[in-house]
Amino acid sequence: MAYSQKIIDHYTQPRNVGVLDKSSPNVGTGLVGAPECGDVMRLQIEVDAETKIIRDAKFKTFGCGSAIASSSVATEWLKGRTIDEALTISNMDIVEELSLPPVKIHCSVLAEDAIKSAINDYRVKNGLPPIEQAESVAVSAR
Amino acid sequence: MLKLPIFLDHNSTTPTDPRVLEAMLPYFTQHFGNAASRNHPFGWRAEEAVDYAREQIAVLVGADEREIIFTSGATESDNLAIKGVAEMYARKGNHIVTLTTEHKAVLDTCRALEKRGIKVTYVPVESDGLVDLQKLADAVTDKTILVSVMFANNEIGVIQPIKEISAIAHAKGALFMTDATQAVGKVPVDVEEYGIDLMAFTAHKMYGPKGVGALYVRRKNPRVKVTAQMDGGGHERGMRSGTLNVPGIVGFGKACEIAKNEMVDDAIRLSRLRDKLETELLKLPETVVNGNRERRLPHTTNISFKFVEGEGLMMGMKDVAVSSGSACTSASLEPSYVLKALGLSDELGHSSIRFGLGRFTTEEEIDYAIETTTRAVNQLRELSPLWEMHLEGVDISKIEWAHH
Numbered sequence: 228m229a230y231s232q233k234i235i236d237h238y239t240q241p242r243n244v245g246v247l248d249k250s251s252p253n254v255g256t257g258l259v260g261a262p263e264c265g266d267v268m269r270l271q272i273e274v275d276a277e278t279k280i281i282r283d284a285k286f287k288t289f290g291c292g293s294a295i296a297s298s299s300v301a302t303e304w305l306k307g308r309t310i311d312e313a314l315t316i317s318n319m320d321i322v323e324e325l326s327l328p329p330v331k332i333h334c335s336v337l338a339e340d341a342i343k344s345a346i347n348d349y350r351v352k353n354g355l356p357p358i359e360q361a362e363s364v365a366v367s368a369r
Numbered sequence: 370m371l372k373l374p375i376f377l378d379h380n381s382t383t384p385t386d387p388r389v390l391e392a393m394l395p396y397f398t399q400h401f402g403n404a405a406s407r408n409h410p411f412g413w414r415a416e417e418a419v420d421y422a423r424e425q426i427a428v429l430v431g432a433d434e435r436e437i438i439f440t441s442g443a444t445e446s447d448n449l450a451i452k453g454v455a456e457m458y459a460r461k462g463n464h465i466v467t468l469t470t471e472h473k474a475v476l477d478t479c480r481a482l483e484k485r486g487i488k489v490t491y492v493p494v495e496s497d498g499l500v501d502l503q504k505l506a507d508a509v510t511d512k513t514i515l516v517s518v519m520f521a522n523n524e525i526g527v528i529q530p531i532k533e534i535s536a537i538a539h540a541k542g543a544l545f546m547t548d549a550t551q552a553v554g555k556v557p558v559d560v561e562e563y564g565i566d567l568m569a570f571t572a573h574k575m576y577g578p579k580g581v582g583a584l585y586v587r588r589k590n591p592r593v594k595v596t597a598q599m600d601g602g603g604h605e606r607g608m609r610s611g612t613l614n615v616p617g618i619v620g621f622g623k624a625c626e627i628a629k630n631e632m633v634d635d636a637i638r639l640s641r642l643r644d645k646l647e648t649e650l651l652k653l654p655e656t657v658v659n660g661n662r663e664r665r666l667p668h669t670t671n672i673s674f675k676f677v678e679g680e681g682l683m684m685g686m687k688d689v690a691v692s693s694g695s696a697c698t699s700a701s702l703e704p705s706y707v708l709k710a711l712g713l714s715d716e717l718g719h720s721s722i723r724f725g726l727g728r729f730t731t732e733e734e735i736d737y738a739i740e741t742t743t744r745a746v747n748q749l750r751e752l753s754p755l756w757e758m759h760l761e762g763v764d765i766s767k768i769e770w771a772h773h
């Protein structure tokens with residue numbers, strides 16, 4: 228199975244790799260997946276306190292090429308959206324964007340989980356109730 | 370000039386040696402006869418070619434040519450040997466002993482037999498991939514009819530103590546079978562020296578064509594019989610019916626002849642290149658070799674690059690064809706059961722890459738592979754949250770990960 232051009236593009240030139248200050252009240256961090264499962268994604272957002280617009284997004288991913296590309300795409304899409312708009316990003320949008328084959332759908336699910344998890348982290352930090360989400364999200368011990 | 374992509378996956382298959390191909394070609398067109406046609410020169414010519422190949426193959430493994438049964442490959446040979454013995458010796462016993470790290474062709478055959486009431490003991494291996502002889506001996510009982518232990522492992526290349534294992538089997542009155550698919554043509558394999566009663570091997574792992582293999586079945590001390598698994602015209606002394614694949618068999622024979630002459634030199638050259646590859650890659654921090662490093666095939670190494678996922682890594686090693694024990698490369702999402710059997714964590718299994726060098730591998734290719742792999746590992750570690758945590762001294766095993 229060959230990779231799509233877009234996966235290769237995001238894999239070879241991943242966008243927004245890096246870290247944001249986890250302890251900052253404006254930063255939400257999502258850490259999902261598990262090393263034993265072969266995939267761990269950390270996605271972070273920096274949110275404007277007034278407008279709730281995502282100013283910056285960063286990721287690091289341990290996983291296959293599709294997982295890396297999925298998280299790279301996710302960070303691109305997050306920037307400039309409000310945290311409510313960001314919630315509408317679905318894994319199927321990523322599947323479509325990257326032409327992921329069926330066996331790689333779970334890599335995109337992970338990216339969606341990471342987005343939701345980062346938003347929730349931000350919400351909880353800022354006294355907002357967490358939104359409902361799938362339970363496949365890591366509880367960070369750090 | 371370096372030609373890309375580079376093939377470093379010779380445990381999965383090998384290219385057909387041009388000398389082998391040349392030997393095969395006339396048997397597609399000019400000498401196309403059916404080796405079972407007894408009444409005309411077309412048949413005679415084919416039969417002669419098959420006889421000659423059978424001898425070339427027998428010579429390589431120290432067998433008599435009448436002990437070589439042609440099949441479609443090692444998978445079929447494993448099936449024929451194990452199911453054939455289970456049926457033939459059903460009155461003698463109903464127990465088989467094998468290893469947890471065998472190829473699926475052996476494991477799934479055993480699983481199928483378990484459904485038919487045969488008892489199977491899967492002996493675990495130690496952390497270096499080798500079986501503990503005492504544990505193996507403890508598993509063999511009066512009811513054991515067959516001990517089946519692979520010669521060399523396809524994923525990590527470790528070579529089991531075959532002579533000692535066959536002695537254990539024979540002491541308890543069981544037959545000894547070995548899947549020597551990865552070993553024949555790479556390291557010396559002699560059925561007498563090692564006390565082998567049945568042995569599966571295949572042409573495409575030793576620079577022969579795909580789709581042809583053999584089962585060695587001992588004819589004396591003791592005379593071993595297997596119940597045919599394919600009914601038909603009674604070819605191959607009744608053990609395997611079906612018109613012989615004459616061009617394939619001719620190629621298999623030629624491949625064995627070449628291996629006999631070149632195996633030692635190939636092994637010396639390839640183990641030097643393999644060691645170079647390994648030494649250079651081990652300069653990367655948090656990198657380990659899986660399996661015993663002394664007792665193994667000369668052309669194979671299996672390395673885990675911690676905090677990097679295998680499939681992602683292979684994508685970064687563009688133009689270097691290797692394989693990985695990562696689950697992301699399998700349909701099941703489970704990492705390699707062989708690496709798990711060594712006690713490796715799933716995480717390390719996901720991070721493993723198998724390099725398999727071959728007869729046509731050059732030093733230039735190895736240098737390229739070293740450079741490409743090193744670059745890809747470093748790049749992916751920059752991307753890896755686990756690598757970052759590791760550098761910060763976070764114990765990843767202490768994090769409560771949610772499992773899917």
Ligand SMILES: Cc1ncc(COP(=O)(O)O)c(C=O)c1O
Nearest residue numbers: 442443444472474523548550571
């Ligand atoms: C140890 C072992 N046994 C059996 C097989 C199956 O061989 P074949 O492809 O000839 O059926 C292989 C090849 O993948 C192997 O490595």
Ligand code: FES
Nearest residue numbers: 266290291334697
């Ligand atoms: S992370 Fe395992 S297949 Fe993508």
